[in-house]
Amino acid sequence: MKPTALLITQGQLTGNSAKTAHGLIRSSGRFEIAGVIDGERYAGKNARALIGERTGYVPIYANLEQALENSDQKIDYAIVGVAPKGGRLPSEIKVVLRECLQQGISLISGLHEFIGDAPDLVSLARENGQTITDIRRPVERKDLHFWDGSIFRVRATVVAVLGPDTNMGKRTTANMLRETCNSHGIRAEMVFTGQTGWLQDGRYGFVLDTTPNDFVSGELAYWVCKCDEETHPDIIFLEGQSGLRNPSGPCGSELLLSAGAKHVVLLFSPARRYFGDNNPTWGELPAVESEIALIRLYGSEVIALALHTKGCSETEISDYRREYTERTGLPVLLPLQNGMEEILPVISSLIRTRRQELAGRQTT
Amino acid sequence: MKPTALLITQGQLTGNSAKTAHGLIRSSGRFEIAGVIDGERYAGKNARALIGERTGYVPIYANLEQALENSDQKIDYAIVGVAPKGGRLPSEIKVVLRECLQQGISLISGLHEFIGDAPDLVSLARENGQTITDIRRPVERKDLHFWDGSIFRVRATVVAVLGPDTNMGKRTTANMLRETCNSHGIRAEMVFTGQTGWLQDGRYGFVLDTTPNDFVSGELAYWVCKCDEETHPDIIFLEGQSGLRNPSGPCGSELLLSAGAKHVVLLFSPARRYFGDNNPTWGELPAVESEIALIRLYGSEVIALALHTKGCSETEISDYRREYTERTGLPVLLPLQNGMEEILPVISSLIRTRRQELAGRQTT
Numbered sequence: 001m002k003p004t005a006l007l008i009t010q011g012q013l014t015g016n017s018a019k020t021a022h023g024l025i026r027s028s029g030r031f032e033i034a035g036v037i038d039g040e041r042y043a044g045k046n047a048r049a050l051i052g053e054r055t056g057y058v059p060i061y062a063n064l065e066q067a068l069e070n071s072d073q074k075i076d077y078a079i080v081g082v083a084p085k086g087g088r089l090p091s092e093i094k095v096v097l098r099e100c101l102q103q104g105i106s107l108i109s110g111l112h113e114f115i116g117d118a119p120d121l122v123s124l125a126r127e128n129g130q131t132i133t134d135i136r137r138p139v140e141r142k143d144l145h146f147w148d149g150s151i152f153r154v155r156a157t158v159v160a161v162l163g164p165d166t167n168m169g170k171r172t173t174a175n176m177l178r179e180t181c182n183s184h185g186i187r188a189e190m191v192f193t194g195q196t197g198w199l200q201d202g203r204y205g206f207v208l209d210t211t212p213n214d215f216v217s218g219e220l221a222y223w224v225c226k227c228d229e230e231t232h233p234d235i236i237f238l239e240g241q242s243g244l245r246n247p248s249g250p251c252g253s254e255l256l257l258s259a260g261a262k263h264v265v266l267l268f269s270p271a272r273r274y275f276g277d278n279n280p281t282w283g284e285l286p287a288v289e290s291e292i293a294l295i296r297l298y299g300s301e302v303i304a305l306a307l308h309t310k311g312c313s314e315t316e317i318s319d320y321r322r323e324y325t326e327r328t329g330l331p332v333l334l335p336l337q338n339g340m341e342e343i344l345p346v347i348s349s350l351i352r353t354r355r356q357e358l359a360g361r362q363t364t
Numbered sequence: 365m366k367p368t369a370l371l372i373t374q375g376q377l378t379g380n381s382a383k384t385a386h387g388l389i390r391s392s393g394r395f396e397i398a399g400v401i402d403g404e405r406y407a408g409k410n411a412r413a414l415i416g417e418r419t420g421y422v423p424i425y426a427n428l429e430q431a432l433e434n435s436d437q438k439i440d441y442a443i444v445g446v447a448p449k450g451g452r453l454p455s456e457i458k459v460v461l462r463e464c465l466q467q468g469i470s471l472i473s474g475l476h477e478f479i480g481d482a483p484d485l486v487s488l489a490r491e492n493g494q495t496i497t498d499i500r501r502p503v504e505r506k507d508l509h510f511w512d513g514s515i516f517r518v519r520a521t522v523v524a525v526l527g528p529d530t531n532m533g534k535r536t537t538a539n540m541l542r543e544t545c546n547s548h549g550i551r552a553e554m555v556f557t558g559q560t561g562w563l564q565d566g567r568y569g570f571v572l573d574t575t576p577n578d579f580v581s582g583e584l585a586y587w588v589c590k591c592d593e594e595t596h597p598d599i600i601f602l603e604g605q606s607g608l609r610n611p612s613g614p615c616g617s618e619l620l621l622s623a624g625a626k627h628v629v630l631l632f633s634p635a636r637r638y639f640g641d642n643n644p645t646w647g648e649l650p651a652v653e654s655e656i657a658l659i660r661l662y663g664s665e666v667i668a669l670a671l672h673t674k675g676c677s678e679t680e681i682s683d684y685r686r687e688y689t690e691r692t693g694l695p696v697l698l699p700l701q702n703g704m705e706e707i708l709p710v711i712s713s714l715i716r717t718r719r720q721e722l723a724g725r726q727t728t
Contacts, residue, residue, distance in 0.1 A: 086510060112505070112578070138576065141476070146450060147612040149645055209578035212502065214476070216577050217613040245662060247621040248511040249581040253614040281513055290661065297658045298609060 004073050005031040006064075006105070007081035010092045013038040013060070014050065016167045016277060020110055020196045021081030022051050025058050027175055029201035034071050035059040036081065037096060052336055064099045079199065080109040087112025098124060106130040110195030110207075135195040136210045144211070145218040151260045154228045154236075156189075157354045159303070159347075160255040162240040162295070163267030164285050167277055168308040170267055171196060173335050174237040177265065180340035181235060181347060189233040191223050191259075193241050203227075208241050208251070217258030224259050234351045237265075244294055246275055247282055256298040263350060264295050265333075265343070269308040270320040288328060303350065304343050306333040368437050369395040370428075370469070371445035374456045377402040377424070378414065380531045380641060384474055384560045385445030386415050389422050391539055393565035398439055399423040399431050401460060416700055428463045443563065444473040451476025462488060470494040474559030474571075499559040500574045508575070509582040515624045518592045518600075520553075521718045523667070523711075524619040526604040526659070527631030528649050531641055532672040534631055535560060537699050538601040541629065544704035545599060545711060553597040555587050555623075557605050567591075572605050572615070581622030588623050598715045601629075608658055610639055611646055620662040627714060628659050629697075629707070633672040634684040652692060667714070668707050670697040 005028075007021045013036060024033055025047045035058060036047045043062035050060070061067040068075065078100040080093060089097075089111055097107055097115065101124040109115045114134040116122060125132050161174040174190050181188035192198065192205035204227040206219045220238075227236055238261050242251035255261045268288055275282035286294075292302045305324055309317045317334065324332045331342055369392075371385045377400060388397055389411045399422060400411045407426035414424070425431040432439065442464040444457060453461075453475055461471055461479065465488040473479045478498040480486060489496050525538040538554050545552035556562065556569030568591040570583045584602075591600055602625050606615035619625045632652055639646035650658075656666045669688055673681045681698065688696045695706055 149612075149640075149643075151611075152645060210576050212574050213577050213580050213615075214573035214613065217611070244617070245621060247515075247581070248513075249578065250617040250621050251577075253608070253617065257609060257611040257614050276513075279513075281516060294658075294661045297654065297661065 002030065002032045003076040004034045004071075005077040005079050005108070006034055006067055006075055006100075007036045007079050008093055008096050008100075009036055009038045009081040010090065010096060011039045011041065012082045012084075013042060013047065015082075017082045017084045019167065020079070020083055020199065023171055023196040023200055024079065024081070025051055026053060026172060027200055030199060031077065031079070032073075033058050034073060034075055035061050035067050037061050037064055037067055039063075064096060064103065068103065075103075075105050077108050078105045080107075080111060080115070083110060089113050089115055089118070094118070094121075097121060101125050101128055101130050104128055104130065106132070108133045108135065108199070110135045110199070112136060135198050136207055138210045138212070139206070141212075144215040145222040146215065147217040147221050147258055150225050151221040151258065154225055154260055155354075155358055156228045156233045157235045157263065157350050158224060158238060158259060158261045159235060159263045159265060159350075160238045160240055160252070160259070160261035160300070161265045161267070162244065162252050162255070163269070163308070164243040164291055165246055165269070165272070165275055165277065166242055168267040168269050169306070169335065170240045173265065173267060173306050174239045175200070176335050176340050177237050177343070180344070184341075184344055186235060186344075186347060186351065187231070187233045188235045188237065189227050189231050190237045190239065191227055193220070193239045197239055205239070209249075217254050220254055220259040235347060243275070244291065245286055248276060253298055256295065256300045262300050264300055264302045265304050265306055266291060266295070266302045267306050267308050268324065269310070270324070271309070271311045271316070288324060292328065302328075302330060303346050304331040304333055306335050309334065309336065366394065366396045367440035368398045368435075369441040369443050369472070370398055370431055370439055370464075371400045371443050372457055372460050372464075373400055373402045373445040374454065374460060375403045375405065376446045376448075377406060377411065379446075381446045381448045383531065384443070384447055384563065387535055387560040387564055388443065388445070389415055390417060390536060391564055394563060395441065395443070396437075397422050398435050398437060399425050400445065401425050401428055401431055403427070428460060428467065432467065439467075439469050441472050442469045444471075444475055444479070447474060453477050453479055453482070458482070458485075461485060465489050465492055465494050468492055468494060470496070472497045472499065472563070474499045474563070476500060499562050500571055502574045502576070503570070505576075508579040509586040510579065511582040511585050511622055514589050515585040515622065518589055518624055519718075519722055520592045520597050521599045521627065521714050522588060522602060522623060522625045523599060523627045523629060523714075524602045524604055524616070524623070524625035524664070525629045525631070526608065526616050526619070527633070527672070528607040528655055529610055529633070529636070529639055529641065530606055532631040532633050533670070533699065534604045537629065537631060537670050538603045539564070540699050540704050541601050541707070544708070548705075548708055550599060550708075550711065550715065551595070551597045552599045552601065553591050553595050554601045554603065555591055557584070557603045561603055569603070573613075581618050584618055584623040599711060607639070608655070609650055612640060617662055620659065620664045626664050628664055628666045629668050629670055630655060630659070630666045631670050631672050632688065633674070634688070635673070635675045635680070652688060656692065666692075666694060667710050668695040668697055670699050673698065673700065
């Protein structure tokens with residue numbers, strides 16, 4: 001049985017900073033999500049419905065007391081479900097974490113500020129025999145890998161899921177691609193690169209942004225190689241971070257070059273105009289044609305677009321979809337509306353080509 | 365008076381792994397370089413001449429004993445002058461480091477493997493009252509900076525010195541650009557991004573590759589902003605690392621986007637064909653036109669090429685220069701042969717344009 005966990009969001013559940021919570025509400029292979037503690041506003045509602053999922057039920061509670069009263073299982077963990085800019089622990093969340101420790105619930109956090117460094121939480125945990133896990137605490141140097149060219153031995157097709165900016169649904173899209181492939185007889189795996197991926201499943205992957213820069217390419221290659229060798233998948237989906245031209249911290253070329261992702265599913269948010277989740281001073285987001293051209297200069301090809309449609313009406317969504325299909329000639333997916341089936345012919349064709357390549361390599 | 369230092373290279377002095385030594389032999393604002401300990405082969409020769417410098421003298425010694433006999437000053441530091449692939453401390457260098465500690469000389473290293481973690485060196489240092497400094501030891505998280513958009517307030521012209529691969533002379537070129545500008549009345553500064561930069565001068569900069577990935581862009585912006593605010597320079601040269609498409613760890617887009625380098629001096633090594641210092645399995649180096657196009661997609665312009673001419677005859681050098689001038693229409697510099705003067709008109713024009721921009725911003 002999976003351990004049970006409550007997500008702590010304290011009023012942030014519908015904001016962009018609650019990405020971790022959204023991911024775990026959508027899917028979690030590691031934990032049984034028993035509910036979300038978010039305050040009065042949405043108490044009693046279904047968190048899955050609130051974030052646009054059509055099926056399933058995850059209850060929202062006003063506070064810990066309510067959550068414990070209404071849960072028929074023992075709660076093992078409280079997971080900090082928000083990642084505010086700057087990565088500090090919000091004080092209103094710390095209050096709930098203290099209550100959790102007092103109720104015998106262990107803590108997990110993906111924040112930059114390590115909750116395991118807060119003396120009051122540490123001593124409370126010690127008194128009650130609970131654990132505090134900071135997912136972003138860096139891996140020890142001796143356990144990190146340098147890039148050494150092993151990536152060229154990978155047999156699976158590697159597809160990076162990229163987008164020009166943060167908060168566009170890269171992890172969710174990668175997860176959905178994996179699930180859709182697997183339910184259609186294609187052996188698909190995912191290599192995650194963020195803390196939510198670890199929480200959701202996390203057999204293969206690492207937290208890219210806490211990794212010393214010199215080891216990022218080596219860790220990417222290590223996890224893709226390990227996934228390939230151990231599971232012999234047809235295809236590996238690689239979760240992207242940030243965006244190739246995001247000024248606050250560009251990322252993506254490592255996935256294309258160091259992790260060997262020769263193919264890309266590209267998220268696009270047509271209603272968003274500026275980087276930094278629509279911050280005009282950060283500069284305009286690139287046009288889709290320019291992003292495809294940039295990816296091509298890295299030696300990789302975009303095989304499909306996936307539209308991030310937050311803030312769009314149904315008419316806008318269908319207009320955007322038509323426009324982007326015409327502009328790029330690529331399949332344009334609507335993950336949350338239509339799922340991922342439309343990409344399957346493209347993926348099957350990539351896998352066939354890859355098999356032929358590998359067969360050719362053996363006979364020559 | 366600057367502290368004195370010996371460089372320890374133990375037979376590696378002419379190899380690519382001795383980049384740190386080469387940099388310090390060329391110029392050092394932080395230390396007085398008293399000599400190089402490299403073994404018998406070049407003992408008695410001039411290290412500056414050996415690496416292609418036309419003036420100045422830095423003696424090469426066979427061993428520590430010879431160095432101490434021939435130095436008229438007390439030696440303060442021994443600096444590990446090599447950075448082998450993988451970053452481990454070579455055993456033949458460790459032997460010399462032990463001897464140094466026994467002679468009352470403190471140690472400095474830029475290796476990935478921290479020499480301050482070697483119990484025998486630590487206890488020797490403690491016995492003799494010496495210090496051990498590992499430049500790559502990561503900065504504490506509380507002292508790191510997130511990117512916050514402050515970079516848009518920088519007034520100086522920022523020029524990144526990039527190249528498609530490692531070991532092409534990016535740091536040396538940046539240093540020479542700064543010196544040439546300053547000697548012609550242009551107030552120029554440099555922001556370094558590697559450990560040798562710290563050793564050479566290092567008022568502004570940090571060691572990029574030991575920095576957790578999420579803080580790289582913030583640290584770049586922090587140091588460029590700090591340099592701009594404290595010294596009010598006309599121009600800042602920003603040392604590049606690796607190469608934009610180097611599969612072993614791409615780097616460069618952070619400098620263009622997060623550090624605001626709208627201009628680039630691009631190193632090129634026409635005699636080199638493959639990444640990884642000519643490793644065919646790593647793939648072919650891009651054509652210069654493709655690298656310029658890639659930089660343009662990041663919103664920046666290449667203002668000059670600088671040729672890395674190791675392994676080329678004089679005829680080849682002049683042929684390559686003509687070819688690259690014709691292919692790109694850009695000034696093509698030969699840093700080690702002709703110096704940097706030819707770029708001065710371009711730089712003066714950039715600075716003039718920048719002044720007009722800033723004046724326009726104030727009046728509107």
